Amino acid sequence: MRLLSSDELEAGLRDIGARRYHRLHPFHHLLHGGKCSKGQVQAWALNRYYYQAMIPVKDATLIARCEDSDVRREWRSRLVDHDGAEPGDGGIARWLGLTDGLGLERDYVTSLRGLLPATRFAVDAYVSFVRDKTLLEAIASSLTELFSPVIIGERMEGMLKNYDFITAETLAYFSARPPQARRDAEYALDYVKRNARTPEQQQAVLAALEFKCSVLWAMLDALSYAYVAPRHVPPGAFVPEGDA
Amino acid sequence: MRLLSSDELEAGLRDIGARRYHRLHPFHHLLHGGKCSKGQVQAWALNRYYYQAMIPVKDATLIARCEDSDVRREWRSRLVDHDGAEPGDGGIARWLGLTDGLGLERDYVTSLRGLLPATRFAVDAYVSFVRDKTLLEAIASSLTELFSPVIIGERMEGMLKNYDFITAETLAYFSARPPQARRDAEYALDYVKRNARTPEQQQAVLAALEFKCSVLWAMLDALSYAYVAPRHVPPGAFVPEGDA
Numbered sequence: 385m386r387l388l389s390s391d392e393l394e395a396g397l398r399d400i401g402a403r404r405y406h407r408l409h410p411f412h413h414l415l416h417g418g419k420c421s422k423g424q425v426q427a428w429a430l431n432r433y434y435y436q437a438m439i440p441v442k443d444a445t446l447i448a449r450c451e452d453s454d455v456r457r458e459w460r461s462r463l464v465d466h467d468g469a470e471p472g473d474g475g476i477a478r479w480l481g482l483t484d485g486l487g488l489e490r491d492y493v494t495s496l497r498g499l500l501p502a503t504r505f506a507v508d509a510y511v512s513f514v515r516d517k518t519l520l521e522a523i524a525s526s527l528t529e530l531f532s533p534v535i536i537g538e539r540m541e542g543m544l545k546n547y548d549f550i551t552a553e554t555l556a557y558f559s560a561r562p563p564q565a566r567r568d569a570e571y572a573l574d575y576v577k578r579n580a581r582t583p584e585q586q587q588a589v590l591a592a593l594e595f596k597c598s599v600l601w602a603m604l605d606a607l608s609y610a611y612v613a614p615r616h617v618p619p620g621a622f623v624p625e626g627d628a
Numbered sequence: 629m630r631l632l633s634s635d636e637l638e639a640g641l642r643d644i645g646a647r648r649y650h651r652l653h654p655f656h657h658l659l660h661g662g663k664c665s666k667g668q669v670q671a672w673a674l675n676r677y678y679y680q681a682m683i684p685v686k687d688a689t690l691i692a693r694c695e696d697s698d699v700r701r702e703w704r705s706r707l708v709d710h711d712g713a714e715p716g717d718g719g720i721a722r723w724l725g726l727t728d729g730l731g732l733e734r735d736y737v738t739s740l741r742g743l744l745p746a747t748r749f750a751v752d753a754y755v756s757f758v759r760d761k762t763l764l765e766a767i768a769s770s771l772t773e774l775f776s777p778v779i780i781g782e783r784m785e786g787m788l789k790n791y792d793f794i795t796a797e798t799l800a801y802f803s804a805r806p807p808q809a810r811r812d813a814e815y816a817l818d819y820v821k822r823n824a825r826t827p828e829q830q831q832a833v834l835a836a837l838e839f840k841c842s843v844l845w846a847m848l849d850a851l852s853y854a855y856v857a858p859r860h861v862p863p864g865a866f867v868p869e870g871d872a
Binding site: 403404410500501502504505506508509512594595597598599601602605606608609610616618619620 | 647654756839850853860
């Protein structure tokens with residue numbers, strides 16, 4: 385292990401994204417390419433809801449362990465993005481607009497009754513990581529946002545074109561995200577480049593991004609095993625109506 | 629919700645086992661029926677190693693939050709069972725005897741480098757549950773041991789008969805477990821029957837066992853998606869030699 389230059393560290397992070405970000409997962413090719421049934425899109429939105437709902441919990445967990453007022457103030461904008469300025473506003477509310485548009489009962493979605501256990505385990509692992517690792521690693525684990533504007537673009541274009549049950553209105557979550565993600569990723573990238581000052585810290589930053597990629601990947605593995613034929617829905621989880 | 633009799637509570641727990649215990653998972657039918665390749669058996673043993681390795685951490689987590697010396701003393705026998713009286717003794721050492729016998733490098737197994745991320749998330753969720761829920765729920769979550777002697781019997785018979793790379797010696801973990809599991813399950817069942825005194829507590833006990841079943845089930849879902857054809861091994865996880 386040697387100390388990487390700031391540019392080398394950034395290149396290492398971008399390389400992890402190019403190899404491990406869930407844009408590469410087969411489920412996303414199905415989803416964006418119009419190959420999913422409505423029930424499969426519902427299952428995706430229902431499970432991803434838990435991820436969205438826990439993001440402000442994750443961000444508050446990070447703020448709660450941060451002793452630097454400047455970082456806390458900056459990170460607070462993420463709470464605003466996801467929880468909104470008032471009821472009905474923010475990323476979680478927009479995600480529920482998507483599940484509404486897909487015909488899922490809102491109480492059922494927010495009850496988490498139909499969630500795949502593996503979704504819960506993966507998302508909770510992310511919150512635990514942010515609570516238990518160093519602040520540097522917690523911040524680095526957010527860096528999947530570096531890669532999200534591209535996948536969001538692909539998703540919006542693909543889903544609008546390929547599914548008659550999807551409208552621009554139901555995809556409002558995604559149209560709002562890219563500028564937020566760009567700003568957040570820029571801040572976090574700058575932070576890790578300035579604060580990873582030893583080879584060990586740089587390796588920990590790279591490992592944190594790998595970990596986060598594995599969270600997103602495992603969510604889609606579980607979704608695929610449960611809902612892509614041959615289906616293996618685990619006991620108690622959501623069963624789409626009408627799907628064989 | 630009404631208060632169940634002690635017998636009704638036990639019947640409810642056994643009913644969950646009959647519907648949700650991982651004995652019913654398709655992967656176990658393959659494993660016990662001789663339908664797995666050696667590489668698939670390796671992947672199973674490698675991933676299950678992390679579960680075995682974390683069981684004493686889980687049990688110590690439970691002891692650490694228990695204010696009753698009698699319960700702590702009783703629960704301590706589980707640490708002895710898994711960590712042994714000396715190096716080379718105990719359940720974890722016997723599990724490593726299995727991974728040795730399957731031709732896996734011990735350093736690779738214990739490094740956890742090849743672990744499926746979903747295995748780690750599921751096992752860590754179990755430890756977190758035992759740390760964060762009530763002591764009653766933590767104890768109830770151990771009750772899958774009620775059902776393990778039957779599956780262990782099926783596994784030993786099926787694996788010895790069906791795989792030439794499996795010997796009684798490599799299965800030493802399983803021959804040692806049933807009397808320990810019976811004693812532990814009896815103690816935990818008696819504890820929850822005596823201490824779940826309200827309908828809410830009884831429902832929490834039932835939910836804890838459902839949760840634990842979902843941990844074991846999710847581990848096999850992840851294993852199946854990754855290693856049963858068509859394989860979808862996630863980035864970085866174990867790839868069996870020679871398997872297509």
